[in-house]
Amino acid sequence: MFQILSKTELAQGTVVANEIMAPKIAAKARPGQFVILRVNETGERIPLTMADTDPKRGTITIIYQVVGKTTALLKSLNVMDYIQDIAGPLGRPTPIEKKGTIICVGGGTGVAVLHPITRGFKQAGNKVIGIIGARTKDLLIMEDKMRAATDELYVCTDDGSYGHAGFVTDVLREQLTKLGSEVKEAVTIGPVPMMKFCAKVTAEFGVPTMVSLNAIMVDGTGMCGCCRVSVGGKTEFACVDGPEFDGHKVDFEELGRRLTAYQKQEKEAMDLYQHKCSCAANQ
Amino acid sequence: MAEDKVKKEKVGRHQMPEQAPEVRRRNFKEVPLGYTAEMAQAEAGRCLQCKKPACVEGCPVGVPIPEFINRIAEGDFVGAILKLWEKNSLPAVCGRVCPQENQCEGQCILGKKDQPVAIGNLERFAADWARGRSEVPMPPLKPKTGKKVAVVGSGPGSLTVAGDLIRKGHDVTIYEAFHKPGGVLVYGIPEFRLPKEIVAAEVNFLERLGVKVECNAVVGRTVTVDELLENEGFDAVYIGVGAGLPRFLGIPGENLMGVYSANEYLTRSNLMKAYLFPEYDTPLVKGQHVCVFGGGNVAMDALRTAMRMGCDDVKCVYRRSHEEMPCRAEELHHAEQEGIQFFYLHNPIRFIGDERGWLKAVELQEMELGEPDESGRRRPVAKPGSTKTIDCDMAIIAVGSGANPLVTATTPGLVVNKWGYIEADEAGKTKKPKVWAGGDIVTGAATVILAAGAGRKAADSIHQHLTWGW
Numbered sequence: 001m002f003q004i005l006s007k008t009e010l011a012q013g014t015v016v017a018n019e020i021m022a023p024k025i026a027a028k029a030r031p032g033q034f035v036i037l038r039v040n041e042t043g044e045r046i047p048l049t050m051a052d053t054d055p056k057r058g059t060i061t062i063i064y065q066v067v068g069k070t071t072a073l074l075k076s077l078n079v080m081d082y083i084q085d086i087a088g089p090l091g092r093p094t095p096i097e098k099k100g101t102i103i104c105v106g107g108g109t110g111v112a113v114l115h116p117i118t119r120g121f122k123q124a125g126n127k128v129i130g131i132i133g134a135r136t137k138d139l140l141i142m143e144d145k146m147r148a149a150t151d152e153l154y155v156c157t158d159d160g161s162y163g164h165a166g167f168v169t170d171v172l173r174e175q176l177t178k179l180g181s182e183v184k185e186a187v188t189i190g191p192v193p194m195m196k197f198c199a200k201v202t203a204e205f206g207v208p209t210m211v212s213l214n215a216i217m218v219d220g221t222g223m224c225g226c227c228r229v230s231v232g233g234k235t236e237f238a239c240v241d242g243p244e245f246d247g248h249k250v251d252f253e254e255l256g257r258r259l260t261a262y263q264k265q266e267k268e269a270m271d272l273y274q275h276k277c278s279c280a281a282n283q
Numbered sequence: 284m285a286e287d288k289v290k291k292e293k294v295g296r297h298q299m300p301e302q303a304p305e306v307r308r309r310n311f312k313e314v315p316l317g318y319t320a321e322m323a324q325a326e327a328g329r330c331l332q333c334k335k336p337a338c339v340e341g342c343p344v345g346v347p348i349p350e351f352i353n354r355i356a357e358g359d360f361v362g363a364i365l366k367l368w369e370k371n372s373l374p375a376v377c378g379r380v381c382p383q384e385n386q387c388e389g390q391c392i393l394g395k396k397d398q399p400v401a402i403g404n405l406e407r408f409a410a411d412w413a414r415g416r417s418e419v420p421m422p423p424l425k426p427k428t429g430k431k432v433a434v435v436g437s438g439p440g441s442l443t444v445a446g447d448l449i450r451k452g453h454d455v456t457i458y459e460a461f462h463k464p465g466g467v468l469v470y471g472i473p474e475f476r477l478p479k480e481i482v483a484a485e486v487n488f489l490e491r492l493g494v495k496v497e498c499n500a501v502v503g504r505t506v507t508v509d510e511l512l513e514n515e516g517f518d519a520v521y522i523g524v525g526a527g528l529p530r531f532l533g534i535p536g537e538n539l540m541g542v543y544s545a546n547e548y549l550t551r552s553n554l555m556k557a558y559l560f561p562e563y564d565t566p567l568v569k570g571q572h573v574c575v576f577g578g579g580n581v582a583m584d585a586l587r588t589a590m591r592m593g594c595d596d597v598k599c600v601y602r603r604s605h606e607e608m609p610c611r612a613e614e615l616h617h618a619e620q621e622g623i624q625f626f627y628l629h630n631p632i633r634f635i636g637d638e639r640g641w642l643k644a645v646e647l648q649e650m651e652l653g654e655p656d657e658s659g660r661r662r663p664v665a666k667p668g669s670t671k672t673i674d675c676d677m678a679i680i681a682v683g684s685g686a687n688p689l690v691t692a693t694t695p696g697l698v699v700n701k702w703g704y705i706e707a708d709e710a711g712k713t714k715k716p717k718v719w720a721g722g723d724i725v726t727g728a729a730t731v732i733l734a735a736g737a738g739r740k741a742a743d744s745i746h747q748h749l750t751w752g753w
C-alpha cells in the first residue's frame with residue numbers, strides 16, 4: 001500500500017498531481033522512467049511517468065490527466081488515502097548527457113513527463129530551450145517549473161489565450177531555423193499527433209528527436225507484448241525497450257490506432273463509474 | 284488377500300465428475316468437481332501396491348505413489364498428504380495440471396491392460412481434503428539460523444524453495460514483480476483449471492510459516508540481485524522468474540488490433556479478471572471469430588477462455604497434426620467437448636486488417652508432415668499452392684515463450700546460454716556465487732512439477748551452502 005501525501009489540482013481539475021510515499025522506487029528512479037499502479041483490488045494497471053522524485057523523503061510525484069475510469073478513480077483519492085499497488089521504476093531512463101543545445105517540446109500532460117528530462121539536460125550543462133503548449137491558457141501546466149528548468153521558455157496556446165497563438169510546431173520550426181546546427185537534439189512529449197508533427201519538423205532540419213510513447217500496457221516488464229510499437233520497421237516493447245524512441249522512425253499511425261483498442265469498454269467503464277458516483281452523491 | 288486384488292483389478296477407473304460441456308463452456312468455474320472420500324477410497328483400492336512401482340519412475344520428483352494411495356485407501360487422509368509433501372510441495376496444483384498421461388499414470392502397470400490408476404485425481408483429492416484442516420499438523424520449523432534468502436519470482440519453483448527453506452530455519456523473502464504471487468499459476472493457468480483460491484491458500488500457508496512476500500518488486504529495476512546480496516544482507520538468492528517473453532510469429536499484420544500474445548490475453552483474463560469486466564476494470568475484447576495459434580497447454584487455455592468469454596467460433600490452428608499436440612490429453616479432450624474447432628496442419632502467414640486497423644481475417648498455409656526434426660517429431664512443411672483465408676477478428680499467439688532478460692541483463696556474473704536461459708547445475712547453482720536458479724528460466728518453458736522439483740533441489744543446495752559453506 002502506498003500513501004498519498006499531497007494532492008494538487010492543475011488545469012481546472014482536469015490534471016492532478018500526487019506526491020506518494022514509495023521509498024524504494026524513489027531511491028532508484030531516473031528521469032524518463034514510469035511506474036505502473038493499480039488503485040484498488042478490482043482496478044486496472046496503468047502506467048504513469050514520475051514527474052518528480054524525492055529520494056530523501058522517499059516520495060514520487062505523478063501528474064495525470066483525468067481521461068477515463070482509472071484516472072477518475074485515482075482523482076477520487078485524497079491525502080492520507082492509499083493506492084493499492086505501485087511497481088517501478090520501469091522503462092529505460094532517458095540518456096542524458098552534455099551535448100550543446102537541446103530543445104524540449106511538451107504538449108498537454110506531456111509537459112509533466114517532459115519536466116524531469118528537461119531539468120536533467122539543464123543540470124548536465126546543456127543550453128535548454130523549452131516549448132510548451134496547451135489547448136487554452138487554463139489547461140497549461142507547470143509553466144513555472146519549466147521556466148526554472150530551461151534557459152528560454154516559449155508558451156503556445158491553440159486558441160491564442162496566452163503566449164504564442166498556435167501550435168508548438170510553429171515555435172519549434174522558428175527556433176530550429178534560428179539556431180541551425182547548434183541544436184543537437186530535440187525531445188518531444190505529448191499527444192501522439194503532436195509528437196508526430198514535431199518529429200516531421202525536426203526531420204527537415206536533421207535534428208535527432210526523442211519521443212516518449214504511451215502505448216497501452218499491462219505488466220510493464222516485457223512479458224505480454226501489449227505495448228508493442230513499430231520503430232524503423234521493427235517491433236519493440238515500449239515498456240522495456242522504451243518508452244523513449246527515435247521519433248523519426250516511429251510508426252505514429254499504428255500507435256494512434258492501437259490506443260483506441262478498448263475505446264468501447266473504456267466508455268462503458270467510465271459511464272458506469274460516473275453513474276455510481278452520481279447515485280452515491282444523491283443519497 | 285490375493286483374491287481381493289484380483290477382484291479389485293476388474294473395477295474400472297473412477298471418473299471424476301465434471302461440469303457438463305454445454306454448461307461449463309460459458310462459465311469460469313472449475314471443470315472437474317473432485318472426488319468424494321468414497322470415490323477416492325474406491326479408486327485408491329484399484330492400485331496394486333506394486334513392489335517396484337513403475338508409476339514412481341514416471342514422476343519427475345519421485346512422489347511415493349503407492350504409499351500415499353494406500354493411505355487414502357485406508358481412510359488415513361492425513362497420512363496421505365504428509366506422504367505427498369515429502370516429495371511435492373504443491374500437490375493440489377500438480378494433481379490438476381501435471382501431464383499425468385506422460386508421467387506417473389503413463390507408467391502405471393494397470394494402464395497396460397486397463398486404465399491406469401487416477402494418480403493425479405487422488406493427489407488432488409488428498410490435497411483438497413487437507414487444505415485448511417486443523418487435524419493436518421503444521422510442518423515442524425527448525426530453530427532460526429539467522430540466514431536470509433531472497434527468492435525472485437513466485438512461481439511453483441519459488442514457492443517450493445521458500446517453503447523448504449523456511450522450515451529449515453532460514454529467513455525467506457519472496458520478491459514478485461506482479462501485484463499477486465503465484466507466477467503462471469495465477470496469471471497464466473485459468474480459473475476453470477486451477478482455482479486461484481488454491482494458489483492463494485498455498486501462499487498463505489507459506490506466510491503463516493513466516494515467509495515474507497513482497498509484491499510489486501521488479502527485480503532488475505526496483506532492486507537488483509547484487510543489491511539484495513550486498514545492501515539488503517541476503518546470504519543467497521534463488522532466481523525463478525520463469526520464461527516470460529512472448530514469442531510472436533513475425534508475419535505481416537501482427538500489430539493489428541485484435542492480435543494478442545497468449546501471455547497478454549491470459550494475464551488480462553486471469554490475473555486482471557477481465558472476464559468479470561466491468562466489475563473489474565481491465566477490458567478484453569470478445570471476438571466473433573477467434574483463432575489461437577499453437578497446440579500446447581497455453582493454446583488450450585486461450586481457446587477455452589475465448590469460448591467462455593462468449594465466442595462461438597473458436598479455432599485452434601496448429602501446424603502439425605493431432606498426434607503431435609503437446610498439451611495435456613485431458614485439456615484437448617475438454618476443449619473438443621466444449622466445441623473448439625481444430626485446424627490441424629495449418630500455419631498462419633498473414634494477418635489482414637480493416638481500415639481502422641482491426642484484424643478481420645487471417646491467411647493460412649496448409650502443411651504436410653515431412654521428415655522428423657531434432658525433436659523427433661515430423662517437421663511440418665508447406666503444401667505448395669494451398670492457402671486459404673478465413674474470418675478472424677481475434678488472434679491469440681501461443682507458440683511458446685522465451686527468456687525475459689530483465690533480471691539476467693542486470694545481474695553481472697550470471698552466465699546465460701545462447702537463448703538467454705540461465706546456466707545452472709543439477710542443484711540449481713549458477714556461475715555467480717550465492718545465486719541459484721531454477722524452473723523455466725533455466726530449462727525453457729516446461730512444467731509445474733519440473734519447476735517445483737528444481738526448487739526442491741535448489742533449496743537443499745542453498746541449505747547446505749548456508750550450513751556448511753559449500
Ligand SMILES: Cc1cc2nc3c(=O)[nH]c(=O)nc-3n(C[C@H](O)[C@H](O)[C@H](O)COP(=O)(O)OP(=O)(O)OC[C@H]3O[C@@H](n4cnc5c(N)ncnc54)[C@H](O)[C@@H]3O)c2cc1C
Pocket residue numbers: 034044046047048049050063064065066067068069070071072109112113213214215216217243259260261266267270
Ligand atoms: C509509459 C507511459 C507513461 C505515461 N505517463 C503518463 C503521465 O505521466 N500522465 C498522464 O496523464 N498519462 C500518462 N500516460 C497515459 C496513461 O497511462 C493513461 O492516460 C491511462 O492509462 C488512462 O487510464 P483511464 O482508465 O483513466 O482511461 P481509459 O478509460 O483507459 O482511456 C481513456 C483514454 O485514454 C487512452 N488510453 C488508455 N490507456 C492508455 C494508456 N495506457 N496510455 C495512453 N493512453 C491510454 C484511451 O485511448 C482513451 O482515449 C502514460 C502512458 C505510458 C505508456
Ligand SMILES: Cc1cc2nc3c(=O)[nH]c(=O)nc-3n(C[C@H](O)[C@H](O)[C@H](O)COP(=O)(O)OP(=O)(O)OC[C@H]3O[C@@H](n4cnc5c(N)ncnc54)[C@H](O)[C@@H]3O)c2cc1C
Pocket residue numbers: 221380381382435436437438439440441458459460461464465466467468471472500501502503523524525526527549580581584611687689690721722723724728729730731732734735
Ligand atoms: C498458460 C499456461 C498453461 C500452462 N499449463 C501447464 C499445465 O497444465 N501443466 C504444467 O505442468 N505446466 C503448465 N504450464 C507451464 C508451467 O506453468 C511453468 O512451467 C511453471 O509455472 C514454471 O514455474 P517457474 O517457477 O519457473 O515460474 P513461473 O510460474 O514462470 O513464475 C515466474 C514468476 O516470476 C515473476 N517475475 C518475472 N520477472 C521478475 C522480476 N524481474 N522480478 C520479480 N519477479 C519476476 C513473474 O511475474 C512470475 O510471477 C503452463 C504455462 C502457461 C503459461
Ligand code: SF4
Pocket residue numbers: 341342343344345346348371377378381383386387388402403406732
Ligand atoms: S507430481 Fe505429477 S507426475 Fe508426480 S505423481 Fe503427482 S501428478 Fe503424477
Ligand code: SF4
Pocket residue numbers: 329330331332333336337338339348349390391392393400402
Ligand atoms: S504402477 Fe499403478 S498399480 Fe502399481 S503402484 Fe503405481 S499406481 Fe499402483
Ligand code: FES
Pocket residue numbers: 216217218219220221222223224225226227228237238239240
Ligand atoms: S506492457 Fe507487457 S510487454 Fe510491455
